[in-house]
């Protein structure tokens with residue numbers, strides 16, 4: 615068994631009367647790439663943000679490398695966890711290099727090797743001196759990933775990080791993130807609406823519904839009909855699309 619990176623121990627989060635996360639217990643192995651899939655409002659982002667304490671659970675606890683994330687200062691915790699979300703959040707008045715280096719700089723840690731980080735996310739080194747608004751959406755997303763990894767984080771949280779990108783860029787970046795994950799030995803949790811993306815990138819797919827994990831299966835299990843009804847309803851979408859494309863190709867070839 616690989617060592618454990620994360621453990622959710624009966625984590626519940628309420629916002630007033632809304633039960634956003636409902637008694638989630640779950641362990642995530644070091645080095646795994648986990649996709650968290652589910653409808654809008656099912657609690658994916660809330661669960662993800664209990665890891666880096668942007669949200670504190672109402673009940674339960676989250677353990678990172680065996681220690682409760684609630685013990686110790688949140689900024690130190692967040693330096694160990696790369697977090698990339700759809701809005702990106704680059705500082706518009708700072709260059710790309712300054713954006714990438716901001717985490718280690720604030721922490722008083724050794725200066726980030728910006729060139730190496732740009733290489734890592736397949737950006738040309740000469741973008742270092744540009745401002746974020748002089749980049750494409752896909753390039754900005756790559757800068758955000760470089761920034762997330764700059765403090766040497768081994769856990770990467772991606773919350774609909776590719777959501778605003780065109781499908782081709784999204785596909786390319788997804789594949790590159792998976793390669794980066796493998797190369798750096800990261801543990802990655804990807805929140806996505808897109809079951810096809812989850813099946814293509816992850817080792818393990820969790821399906822959330824109304825605050826609960828209702829399926830926990832490998833892509834192979836899901837593609838072979840496993841994981842239960844809610845998971846199969848999501849798998850049916852890309853499967854149907856693929857079947858339709860095959861039919862159309864056959865019709866056009868006939």
Ligand SMILES: Nc1ncnc2c1ncn2[C@@H]1O[C@H](COP(=O)(O)OP(=O)(O)OP(=O)(O)O)[C@@H](O)[C@H]1O
Pocket residue numbers: 629632633634652653654655656657658659660661807
């Ligand atoms: N700060 C908040 N205050 C009140 N309710 C919230 C807050 N954040 C989330 N919620 C509610 O908690 C539930 C879960 O929201 P969450 O953002 O975790 O879902 P999600 O699955 O990530 O959705 P999406 O895919 O649309 O991002 C929703 O009903 C949402 O309205």
